[in-house]
Amino acid sequence: MSLPIRAFIRSFSSGSIQRSAIKNVTIIGGGLMGAGIAQVAASTGHNVVLVDQTKDILKKSHSSIEKSLQRVVKKQYAEDPKAGEAFMAKVLSQLCTETDPAAAVKSSDLVIEAIVENLEVKKKLFASLDKAAPKHTIFASNTSSIPIKEIAVATKRMDKFGGLHYFNPVPVMKLLEVIRIPETSDDTFNKLLAFGKAMGKVTVNCKDTPGFIVNRLLVPYMMEAVRMVERGEATPQDVDTAMKLGAGYPMGPFELTDYVGLDTCKFIIDGWHAKYPNNPLFDPSPLLNKYVAEGKLGNKVGEGFYKAKK
Numbered sequence: 593m594s595l596p597i598r599a600f601i602r603s604f605s606s607g608s609i610q611r612s613a614i615k616n617v618t619i620i621g622g623g624l625m626g627a628g629i630a631q632v633a634a635s636t637g638h639n640v641v642l643v644d645q646t647k648d649i650l651k652k653s654h655s656s657i658e659k660s661l662q663r664v665v666k667k668q669y670a671e672d673p674k675a676g677e678a679f680m681a682k683v684l685s686q687l688c689t690e691t692d693p694a695a696a697v698k699s700s701d702l703v704i705e706a707i708v709e710n711l712e713v714k715k716k717l718f719a720s721l722d723k724a725a726p727k728h729t730i731f732a733s734n735t736s737s738i739p740i741k742e743i744a745v746a747t748k749r750m751d752k753f754g755g756l757h758y759f760n761p762v763p764v765m766k767l768l769e770v771i772r773i774p775e776t777s778d779d780t781f782n783k784l785l786a787f788g789k790a791m792g793k794v795t796v797n798c799k800d801t802p803g804f805i806v807n808r809l810l811v812p813y814m815m816e817a818v819r820m821v822e823r824g825e826a827t828p829q830d831v832d833t834a835m836k837l838g839a840g841y842p843m844g845p846f847e848l849t850d851y852v853g854l855d856t857c858k859f860i861i862d863g864w865h866a867k868y869p870n871n872p873l874f875d876p877s878p879l880l881n882k883y884v885a886e887g888k889l890g891n892k893v894g895e896g897f898y899k900a901k902k
């Protein structure tokens with residue numbers, strides 16, 4: 593018996609991974625998050641179709657998945673590289689790419705959307721998927737900051753709609769926030785929870801409140817960090833060192849912003865400022881806006897608050 597199958601059976605019997613009714617998964621958006629979600633879904637035995645706008649983007653997504661899988665395999669199969677190679681080949685055989693979302697959802701049990709953090713773009717996508725997907729298909733958004741219901745109203749299947757909020761990097765971060773709206777049926781919610789567990793994640797349930805649990809706490813903290821720098825109280829480097837060594841965080845707020853993507857951070861904060869214009873926590877940050885205007889979007893383009901390590 594090969595190592596991954598043994599490990600999989602062990603996790604079944606220990607209860608850490610559960611069976612799920614969901615087998616065929618379509619991920620829309622092959623960027624930082626979509627690629628990570630596709631990798632972990634395929635690694636846990638699901639058939640995955642990854643969708644993005646062009647073949648070139650999907651080539652990059654595929655190559656980032658391969659690199660990340662190599663890291664996982666190197667660690668998990670240190671003593672059996674051949675089994676590692678077989679595992680990697682199996683995972684990659686369960687993953688295909690597609691540029692036409694309508695074709696990609698034809699036999700899908702679950703669609704997870706991980707495209708740009710923009711309500712109108714997400715609604716337009718889901719409205720078209722609603723027409724193309726079979727009746728039983730469940731829809732989920734990985735949005736960081738947009739209420740799930742505001743996206744779900746674009747469809748006629750709100751009972752089959754929920755939120756699956758993953759964390760970056762998806763292959764490493766154990767948490768998954770599972771969000772229900774009042775219309776989400778118990779059957780859909782239970783299937784989403786079971787799917788999350790089948791992916792090996794620890795799930796937490798959350799109502800459809802802005803930022804769910806983690807981002808509701810993380811965003812004000814990160815915004816205060818950038819305001820400290822704007823007030824000239826400390827440098828990004830010193831803030832990062834302080835939070836790593838003084839609070840035990842794996843990354844400081846500026847390193848984390850580079851990791852998440854400054855464009856995504858700006859979408860989040862601009863969206864919340866428009867929604868809550870009187871809450872000073874969500875006032876725009878001139879420094880963040882300046883970096884985004886200069887194209888310094890973080891690690892994905894090689895530079896943000898820091899120059900990315902090669």
Ligand SMILES: CCCCCCCCCCCCCC(=O)CC(=O)SCCNC(=O)CCNC(=O)[C@H](O)C(C)(C)COP(=O)(O)OP(=O)(O)OC[C@H]1O[C@@H](n2cnc3c(N)ncnc32)[C@H](O)[C@@H]1OP(=O)(O)O
Pocket residue numbers: 660661663664667735736758759760761763764765806807810811814815817818842843845846848849852857858860861880
């Ligand atoms: C200040 C500006 C203000 C802007 C404000 C705007 C506010 C908006 C912000 C809101 C953002 C919201 C985003 C969101 O919705 C939710 C999120 O995802 S929040 C982000 C959550 N993630 C984190 O907090 C990550 C924290 N960092 C870490 O945990 C570690 O640093 C990290 C694991 C990334 C890397 O670890 P490190 O030790 O530094 O490096 P290593 O390279 O040694 O990796 C350790 C370990 O992990 C494996 N690994 C790392 N990356 C991958 C990968 N992509 N694939 C596979 N494996 C990976 C690596 O192999 C190592 O394994 P070992 O066994 O230890 O060798």
Ligand SMILES: NC(=O)C1=CN([C@@H]2O[C@H](COP(=O)(O)OP(=O)(O)OC[C@H]3O[C@@H](n4cnc5c(N)ncnc54)[C@H](O)[C@@H]3O)[C@@H](O)[C@H]2O)C=CC1
Pocket residue numbers: 620621622623624625626643644645649705706707708709710713717734735736737757758759760851852853856
């Ligand atoms: N970056 C992060 O750390 C996290 C981001 N999120 C959320 O996940 C979503 C995606 O974020 P990232 O992966 O970081 O963004 P990204 O910018 O890395 O990737 C987005 C991808 O979506 C594609 N795309 C855009 N519109 C599309 C469409 N109509 N059809 C198909 N593909 C389309 C883009 O080409 C791009 O490849 C956002 O909603 C974000 O808020 C959630 C958790 C963490």
